[in-house]
Structures are given as C-alpha cells and as structure tokens.
Amino acid sequence: MTSAAAYELAQVNISRLKFPLDSPELKDFVDALDPVNASAEVADGYVWRLQSEGGDATDIKVFGDDWLIINLTVWRDTNALTAFMYQGQHREMLSRRREWFEKVEEAMTALWWVPAGHRPTVAEAEARLLHLRANGPTPYAFTLRTSFPAGASQPVSFAVPEDLGCGV
Numbered sequence: 001m002t003s004a005a006a007y008e009l010a011q012v013n014i015s016r017l018k019f020p021l022d023s024p025e026l027k028d029f030v031d032a033l034d035p036v037n038a039s040a041e042v043a044d045g046y047v048w049r050l051q052s053e054g055g056d057a058t059d060i061k062v063f064g065d066d067w068l069i070i071n072l073t074v075w076r077d078t079n080a081l082t083a084f085m086y087q088g089q090h091r092e093m094l095s096r097r098r099e100w101f102e103k104v105e106e107a108m109t110a111l112w113w114v115p116a117g118h119r120p121t122v123a124e125a126e127a128r129l130l131h132l133r134a135n136g137p138t139p140y141a142f143t144l145r146t147s148f149p150a151g152a153s154q155p156v157s158f159a160v161p162e163d164l165g166c167g168v
Contacts, residue, residue, distance in 0.1 A: 008077075018101060029099075045081070062122055108129070
C-alpha cells in the first residue's frame with residue numbers, strides 16, 4: 001500500500017485572457033493576484049506555487065501562447081486545495097472568472113500526484129493537461145470531479161459546487 005504522505009498533489013490551471021493584463025478590464029484581477037497568492041501561501045495544506053521574479057506566474061509562457069496564463073501549485077491533498085479554492089478572496093475571484101477569461105471547452109485544469117518534495121515544471125503541467133484532454137481522467141492526470149488517491153487505480157467521486165466548479 002502506498003503512503004499518501006509520500007505524495008503531494010500538483011495542480012495546474014491555465015486560462016485564456018480576454019484582455020491584455022495591463023488593460024483596465026483586468027485591473028481587479030491583477031490587483032487581487034498578490035493578496036490571493038499571499039492567502040494561498042498561509043492556507044492549510046499549501047506546499048508551493050510557480051512564480052517568476054515578479055512574484056506571480058503571469059509572465060511565464062504556457063503552450064507558447066501569450067494569451068494563456070498559468071497557475072501551477074502543489075498541495076497536501078485534494079481537501080486542502082478545495083478548502084482554499086472555495087473560500088475567501090479566491091472564491092470571489094473564481095466567481096468573476098468569466099469577466100476576465102475566455103470560456104474554453106477543452107480541459108484547462110489538471111491534477112496529479114507527485115513525490116513529496118517534487119516541484120513540477122511547466123512542460124510537465126502541459127503534458128498532464130494534454131493527457132487529460134486526450135484520455136479523460138486517469139491516475140496520470142485527473143480532475144476534482146474524478147480524482148484518484150495517490151497510488152489508487154479506481155476513480156473517486158468528488159462533489160464540486162455547481163456555481164463555482166471547474167469546467168472539466
């Protein structure tokens with residue numbers, strides 16, 4: 001049996017911007033980045049997040065597309081990630097996502113287990129997203145709605161609030 005403590009949960013979320021980051025339309029989003037990131041860093045179960053020298057990841061390219069931004073984090077488990085996602089300022093930002101980001105049909109969020117201490121790369125995150133898009137949820141890349149415990153082979157159902165759930 002695999003020890004869950006030997007693993008941590010990696011999460012990638014990419015979004016396609018409707019406007020340039022420096023536009024008035026994205027001011028509320030950009031202004032909230034630092035406070036939301038700070039609240040993540042003190043959240044129970046938070047482990048790590050991808051960031052550039054600017055303190056966020058908005059200038060890190062994903063899929064070579066200037067209109068995509070990436071959020072790549074590591075958490076203790078799905079419960080810790082979900083608790084952060086659906087509370088406080090992050091919940092408020094999540095509820096406004098359609099103002100700032102294009103609605104995209106393909107999977108833009110993927111989760112996977114990494115060995116404790118591993119920090120995923122953008123290339124790894126891109127590969128997990130592409131795998132999820134091609135194969136649906138598997139232990140290699142999954143969603144909150146169909147997640148897999150570390151070392152598991154059977155999916156586990158997870159309830160996500162309909163008004164704020166990820167679109168995959």
